[in-house]
Amino acid sequence: MIKRQWLSYLFWTGVKVGVAVAAVVAVYAIYLDASLSKHFKTERYQAPALVYAGELRLYPGYPIPQSTLIKTLERIGYNRSNDTEQSGYYSVGNSSVMVHRRPFDFSDGPQMSKRVQINFLNNRVASITSWPSGRELESFRLEPELIGRISTLSKEDRLLVGLEVVPNLLIETLLQVEDRNFYHHQGVSPWAILRALVANLKAGRTVQGGSTLTQQLVKNLYLTREQTLWRKFHEAMMSLVIDYRFDKNTILETYLNEVYFGQDGRNAIHGIGLASQFYFGKQVQELSVYEVALLIGMIKGPSYYDPRRFPERAQERRDTVLKVMFDQDLIAKSTYVAAVQRQLDVRESRRLVEHPYPHYMDIIKREMKTLALPDDWQDTGLKIYTHMDVNAQEAVQKSLAGKLKEDDSALEGAMVVANYRQGTVTALAGGRLSQTVGYNRAIMALRPIGSLIKPVIYATAMQESGVGLHTPVVDEAITLEDKQSKQWQPQNYDKEFKGSLLLYEALVKSRNIPAVRVGVEVGVDTVVDYMRRLGVVTPLEVYPSLTLGSASLTPYAVTRMYSALMNDGRFQPLSAISSITTHQGDVLYRASEKNGEQVFDTKVAYLTKFGLHGVVAEGTASALQRVLAGQKVGGKTGTTNDYRDSWFVAVDGEQVVTAWLGRDDNQPTGLTGSSGALRVVADYYERKPPLSMALNVPEPLKMQRFHERTGQRIPNDCGNGELLPAEEIRLPDNITCEGNIEEKSWWDRLFGG
Structure with missing residues (x-):
């Protein structure tokens, strides 16, 4: 009797405890469901802003040497080979390059791989042929280089990819290696746990895990690595909730975007999308069989199986995964044998971004603050497509660094290159150390501009007073x-x-007094007003000294001002960002076409451009001609008091190139615009030849010859004077080459000779 009562007591006590535990577990599950589900749906992870250079768009006539294209292909990770059947490879002929472009998500949408032959003639693209069809193409573009990233607070880097772009082979291999019953369990697999327990007991150590993909995901997203029963229980409960609330494909896609693959400095590489680029320089859809095997194998231990540090260990693990792929009929025997025989072939660089451009990234970050981006953009990640021309950027950095190395260590400098037609910044460097952020002189250093103001003074006078060159x-x-x-x-x-002297010569020879007189005559306040309309926002003092360049501007502001002069007198703000999308390709921002404000009429703009060309052709910047190879380029030198600042602005058929040299302590440099900054620009043009200016005279201007002192119109066939564009001026009868009216003889007067 007592025994039966005791058993009954134990039974009902057990029932009560079980009910209580079940109630606690149920309450806990409800709590997890309420909190975890929302977080998993909207805040699973953070993704960085990945920043890309401008794409290289080639077309017949585009000025680019074959060697430059080859250098570009090497820099973005293309492999040279006679066999270009696979994307990511190129071959070189005598005057051609065969390229098999990778698939890429451009700013205007994804593009499939494409194989073309690019033919060259005289350092220009002669033609582009689609291969193997032989069809002539109007243009072809290469995917842009990844030039930087704006990381999240978590310091986790990832490129979010949808399940639809991940190769089926990768998904099938992942499930075979990590969780064969993924689509059949409810987030936790008791049989897997039991199987792992038996295997570990037999081995006497941990040789197999029992965690499902869902459990691994939960551990990576929410839990610590501590090995306790409470954490394992917590992991199991969270896995059950997530599996209940979300479909398997969502969980699998999240896992593929979350799984850890190693370190890039202080930033962790997460997700299969970024790992593909980090280790192979490819998009995930391009991965080969042996590359898939290596990445799947690394999931077990990214540091332990790091192919760069431990290649033998990584290759052994890769081959193990390949064996699984073969055993499960995922690949054929011939494919398996070929893959096993392949050596590891990963990118040598341990950095995702091999060539950092911190000063250009600085203007990207500043521009981002002016755009209406979602506050929660880190949930979707960003792809920022920019206007940077990597070849121009490399040339800027090397040219500036080369000049600064020649001089004392206190000398500093900055360069800005902009496409004045499009209103875009294509290259920028803010100092001697272009690989570190530091002080970005290109956009922050306010320095007196000296004679750079003279073209603005003369353009103002031509616009307001009707004078001409x-x-x-x-x-x-x-x-x-x-x-x-x-x-x-x-x-x-x-x-x-x-x-x-003529206004033209005053500009070409950079005479100070004529600039002062013209500036005072037209009104210093008027000159200031035009500078404001050209984008100058810094304080300007309305004193006569402004006419000799006492105004302090940054190299960036100078570039913006000259861009308007070259853009037919139309001002438009400069920008570095062309478009922004999420990692999935949803467009958040696209730069609109810029109309700008017409500051100077087109006639005045042309006359100013003609004068700037004269500065290089026969004036203070004539030393630049040695590197131009016949190309027509304009420019303006600038030197400030005591040689504290050396400036030079070059203008060609599409770009404004501004260079400044000086010292941060404002001490003299001993350099003029010609002996300092001009040499930097000359070196830049040797590395990246300019596009020639178009100087065709527009209506109603005509080329006419004028006396060099009086400005009197003289016959065009005279050997003296200046041949200049101007609205047509009637040539007086009997005018001599000296500008005098020749008195007619009595015979001519009598008979009209």
Whole structure:
């Protein structure tokens, strides 16, 4: 009797305890369902902003040497081979390059792989032929280089990919290796746990895990690595909830985007999408059989099986996975044998971004702050497509560094390159150390611009007063009051005065006094107003000294100002970002076509451009001609008091190139614009030849010859004077080459000779 009562007591106590435990577990499950499901749906992980350079778009006539294209292909990870059947390979002929472009998600949508032959003639693209069809193409574009990333607070890097782009072979192999019953369990597999327990007991050590993919995902997303019963229980409960609430494909896609694959410095590489690029320089859909096997094998221990540090260990693990693929009929025997015989072939670099461009990245981050991006963009990640021309950027950095190495260690510099037609920044460097962020002088260093202001003064005068390049200006001493109300007597560089000369020569020879006189005549306040319309936002003092460049601007602001002068007088803001999408390709921002404000009319803009060409052709920047190979380029030198600042701005058929050299402590450099900054730009043009300026004279201007002192129209066949564009001026009868009216003889007057 007592025994039966005792058993009954134990039974009912057990029932009560079981009910209580079940109730606690149920409450806990409800709590997890409420909190975990929402978090898993909207905040599974954070993804960085991946920043890409501008794409290289080739077309017949595009100026690019064969060697530059080869260098570009090498830099973005293409392999040279006679066999270009696979994407990611290229071959080289005498005057051609065969390229098999990889598939890539461009800013306007995904593009499939494409094989073309690019033919060259005289350092230009002659034709582009689709292979093997032989069809002539109007254009062809290469995928852009990854130039940087803006990481999340978690320091986790990933490229989110959808399940639809992941190869079936990778998915099938993952399930065979990590969780064969993934589609048949409810998040936890008791049989897998039991099987692992038996295997581990037999081996006397941990040789097999019993965790499902769902459990691995939960552990990676939410839990620590501690080995306790409570953590294992927590993991199991969370796995059950997630499996109940979300379909298997969502869980699998999340796993593929979360799984850890190693370190890139301080940033962790997560997800199959970024791992494909980190180890192979490929998109996930391009992976070969042996590359799939290596990545799947690394999941067991990314550090232990790191192919760069432990290649033998990684290859052994890869071959084990290949054996699983063969045993499960995922690959044929011939494929298996060929894959096993392959050596490991991973990128040598341990960095995802091999060539950092911190100063260009600086303007990307600044521009991002001006755009209306979602606050939670890290949930979807961003792909930021920029206008950077990597070849131009490399040339800028090397040219600037080369000049700075020649001089004392205190000398600093900055360069900006912009496409003035499109209003885009294609290259930028803000100092001697272009590989570190530091002080970005290109956008932060306010320095007096010296003679760079002269084209703006003359353009203002032509716009407001109707003068032209043929107008005579005065080069004689002048006394003015400075901002302290003291007498100010500006001087020319040579301390001499020419008396009277044409505005064209005053610009070409960079004479100071004519610029001061014209600026004061048209009004310093008027010049300031035009500078504002050209994008200058920094303080400007309305004093006569401004006419000799006392205004302080950044190299970036100078580039923006000259871009408007070259863009037919139309101002448009410069931008570095072309478009932004999520990792999945949803467009968040696309730069609209810029109309801009018409600051100077097209006639004035052309006359200014013609004058800038004269500066290089026969003026203070004539030293630049040695590197131009006949290409027409304009420019303007600038030197400030005591040689503290050396400036040069070059303008060609599509770009403005600005270079500045100086010292941060504002001490003299001993460099003029010609002896300093001009040499940097010359080196840049040797590395990246310019596109020639178009100087065809637009209506209503015509080329006419003018006397060099008086500006009088003289016959075009005279050997003296200047041949300049101007609105047509009637040539007086009997005008001589000296600009004098020749008196007719009595015979001519009588008979009309």
